[in-house]
Amino acid sequence: MDFLKSCINKKFKNDEPWKIVLKTVVASGALYGAGCLASEIRENGLGETVLAIAKKTPIIKDIIEKELAKVKSKAEEMALTSKEVLEYKVNSELPSKGVSREVLMKDLTKWEEIERSKYSRGQTSGTVYHGDRSLADFAGDVMKMFCLANPLHPSTFPFVQKMEAEVVAMTLKMFQGTSKDHCGLTTSGGTESILMAMKAYREKGYAKGIRRPEIVACVTVHAAFDKAADYFGMKLVHVPFDRRTYQADISAIKNAVTRSTVVIVCSAPCYAQGIIDPVEEVASFIEENDLDVGLHVDCCLGGFLAPFVRIMDERKGLPKFDFSVKQVTSISADTHKYGYSPKGTSVLMYASRELRRMQYFTAPRWTGGIYATPSAAGSRPGAVIAATWAVMMHMGLEGYMDASRKIMQTADTIKKGIGGIEGLEVMGDPQLSVIGIRSTNPDLNIYALAYSMGHDKGREWELNSLQNPSCVHICCTYMHKGLGPKFVDDLRGSVKDVLENKAYYAKKSSVAIYGTTKSAPGSLVGETSKAFIDALFKLPKVKPEESKS
Template sequence: MLALIGEALLAYVVIVAVQILINDGLFGLAKVFVQRIRDLPGVDLLIGAVIKREADSFLRQIDSKRSPTVEMSIKIPEKGISHDDLREEMKQLKGEEVNLDDGQIFAYVYTAQNEHYKAMEDAYLAFTDTTGTGTEKGDTDHETLVREFLRAFMHENALNPIVFPALRRFETETAAMAADMLNGDANVVGSLTSGGTESILMAIKTYRDRARSLFPHIKSPEMVAPITIHPAFEKAAHYFDVKIVHVPLDSDFKPNLDKYRQAITSRTILLLASAPQYCHGIVDPIEEIGNIAREKGLPFHVDACFGGFMLPWVEKLGYTVPKFDFRVEAVTSISADIHKYGYGLKGASLILYRNSDIRKYQLFAYSEWPGGLFGSPGMTGSRPGGNIAASWAALRAIGQDGYLRMARRLMEATLALRDGIERIPGLAILGKPEMTAFAIASTDSHLDILALADAMEEKGWRMERQQFPNSLHCTILPHHVTLVDKLLNDLRESAENVRGKKAKGGTAAIYGMVGKIPDKAIVDTFIKQFLSDVYTCKT
């Protein structure tokens, strides 16, 4: 009987092999054979080890052809490097790149070497936002430096890190410096992105693909987040078909931990929190959520796009900052924007992972294109090299001493503003912010906070309105340091002028309308219609 079964199985295998051979040839037969072999225990680990060995060997061959002349950076220097020294390093690193003027490159760069080329550069630089890059008000030298790095590498394309080795170096060293700042070890890896939204998109894509690989039984993945999580996560949830489950806030504007725990189900693939959340400048309870993540065996992403380049320095200055970074063992990834308090150019952000085993789910590869082997670390294909170079330059030029100096000045201005606002009758700061941002609310039913915003805008201020509850958001930036007294005086005067009055028209009318519509899908449709009109050329 057993012999008959064995013969039948052998006959079946032969028939299947012949069919594959007829349809797909020897290569197809070999492909199926390898796929079946990979199902055996331990085989994938062996293949992975061989692949890593070969990839490392290939990279060593490439690197052996170059002799870097600039010392590598894996930490933000204790003292900022002089601009002249950085300019010299830029020249040396630029000299190791492919010379575009030689015409010996056949891809990646599509620019004309003529007056049109120069005109494009001038136009781009003229409209490049460098207002946030100055570490001091009027610090035009730092702005000039980052612009020089931008111009030097603006036509290079990080799509291929082998063709443009300086860009690869800028990116890996910038990630290493940020990882060290956020108390990560040598295993932390990351990617530079076009901004916080792309960093967040890549994090959610990574954890979705990780869940697909490790937990294929989860068909409708979910992630849990406080209601204050940035809308970019809502966009990521929409794009990648991962449901986001919101957790309400307690009176301190932090998520209710009991409800956070209750929101976790068998479909949960990721936990989320902010450091700090943008709305009120308050750091979510990262350690406590980390305990939940460890207990449930779930990955945990911290969105530090807003505070990643400010909180470390605020803590070093002696202010109370809850642990939010890689010191919390359960944290598996962090997003942090260089173009915010890192004082780099728009747009530049980082997504960092605790190790490459997690980061591998972010990467995309396609090996069957006739145009060659294709791989990409992020959402974008072509990536302009200028912002990558400028990010590296910004971290090295400012140094730890520069970041500490700016954090001190901004925190002093922030505390002076918060104290002054609390002294204005009818106004209060929501919660207890840990950083250089806060929200102003009204404690007086006769003082409409939206009317106050309108009055402040008549004085030239551009106020950021918020809801649930209505409030005004303030992020304190270098140019605010000398305006503390003026801002407080204008707030005090405007509060007195609008007391007893209701906001009328404009943004206030829109927020009033939104608050009265229970079906937020209608509001979403209004926002889309508004955006459609805004981005339509009308004569």
């Protein structure tokens, strides 16, 4: 310490006091700025940080704005590509006189037929999970009966309240949530389930004095966790996946946990490659280190498939992912996917009532009365809850088991078939319905392959193009039953076509949204995405004389 004092005194001995103060302020400011810059780089990456600074420079800003103008124009074209929609009159204001039901039903019937034709052939990845017309009509009949019901008013709609509680109870039983503490609620979909769960963990973190609670999750988790962190002022700490298994890297998870961590997230399965993360290993890490952190398992995609696959004799190797793992504190599972209920419903489950209460909102002093809601919405559609209950009761254990078996037969056929196609491989060991496919041949562009599968020689398969790493996937549903051999044959044909027509497919693959944005900084891709969303709410330009109604 004496040596340090001596050095400082020697350095400033000839300076006037004001200069010493000024140098101190400048040095402190420089250190603070460097610290902020380092923090930005750690959180957003070097490319994003440099771009953010560059965008404030007038010349760079002008260049970026010109490029964004082109991007926005292209995004509008992408959003408004349906020629069928352009054939109909655009309504930008209320009609002066109400339109008859007969006229409206004529248009609505036609529109529904057009949209149904796009998925009824059974070659769309995910999207529609059952597709049986009689089941859809049954759910629609139930929704019609309860179309005015609102769970916000339980005294007026007691049977909707009853059905909602039973949907939660049945789902809890599927996930081994059998103790008196296990509880849950319904939401509008997987995203809201994830948002509400993270909100609960944030509140728990605040109660512990954590100023910015952290979520630890693999980069393969659903983007709704990014949304939750953004909405609720949390920090999402992404960890990598194992390059061989595509599971969350358990070592990276252990290294990422800090005193500010409130929850670790595992997927069962993840959206991209359909891989189940090592839930039991994460749980053991939490238990062995006596950590006061939650463990959320996101089963939004496979929630109403995995429990039934688990009890099939031939699937005994499926890892544990539910409340049978003691450290699991919450689970999200969508009823509107493999539960076959109407969009949008999901169930969010907790291991304790105390944690569930942390997601609630109350306004006890509001002039309109005491206001309290369990989730983000106030009024909620009782019709969807009633239809979900009715579908679950109608399907029963036997119905879900039968559907799950057929789905897994298709998935197994596709996985085995891909193994016999040179230049392609299945990513990791997907144990449910989602199969990630990557190219092992540098000459085989995976996005070109997806284009060929969707557009050439009548194949009409709609696959999901993914990124980081470049790949595609198919999410097998009940709609795909019996189509496994056709998919494999079409995939083999597409591989052959892409390799034999490289010049043609080089142009086609460039329009794949993930293929063209993969190397661009995230903020520019974000602007492109926002322009696309803007375009979805933009009325199409249709000449009155060209419209049908």
